[in-house]
Amino acid sequence: MRLGSTLTAALAVAATLPLTGTAASATTGATSRLATCQEKALSVHAAPGGQRNVARIDVVNNGGRTCVVDRIPTITFRGLDGSAEAVPPAGSGPYELAPGERAYAAVRTADPAATEGHVVGSLSVAADPSHLGVAFRAAAVGMPEGVHVWIPVTTLWQESRAAADSALADALG
Numbered sequence: 001m002r003l004g005s006t007l008t009a010a011l012a013v014a015a016t017l018p019l020t021g022t023a024a025s026a027t028t029g030a031t032s033r034l035a036t037c038q039e040k041a042l043s044v045h046a047a048p049g050g051q052r053n054v055a056r057i058d059v060v061n062n063g064g065r066t067c068v069v070d071r072i073p074t075i076t077f078r079g080l081d082g083s084a085e086a087v088p089p090a091g092s093g094p095y096e097l098a099p100g101e102r103a104y105a106a107v108r109t110a111d112p113a114a115t116e117g118h119v120v121g122s123l124s125v126a127a128d129p130s131h132l133g134v135a136f137r138a139a140a141v142g143m144p145e146g147v148h149v150w151i152p153v154t155t156l157w158q159e160s161r162a163a164a165d166s167a168l169a170d171a172l173g
Helices: 002-016 029-033 161-172
Strands: 042-048 054-061 067-070 074-077 094-097 102-108 118-120 122-126 134-137 147-149
Touching: 042 122, 042 134, 054 094, 054 122, 054 161, 102 161
Parallel strands: none
Antiparallel strands: 042 054, 054 102, 067 094, 074 122, 118 147, 122 134
């Protein structure tokens, strides 16, 4: 019984510790108590990424309160199962967005040299896995021949477009 009490106490202490992660704004215990951003309070955008099979995405908190989204954007592809994997590999966690704040990420849908994969007409972006997301046609993200999908990857949310581009370049070496 003593071991059970010690374990329970240790778990209670661990639950009160602040979360840590690569998102600078997601490192306080207060962040874990913030509500998930309502999807209707967010604007999600996608645009060409300047390279073949790369798109830039961003999200803006248009609401009046600070809230959180998942630090990994959820990027899915029409008609395919699964979503883009985070690079570097990371688990879910909160990413805090103040009112009017914007976060950026970059997604590579396929290696430019890949001959395998699928071609789909659109990709969808959600700032949090609990959201439905917004669909963007292939041409809107600079892929007029369709979105070529083979082992897609996405960065975590970043504070700037340049940081997102750099994170993708660093991860893919």
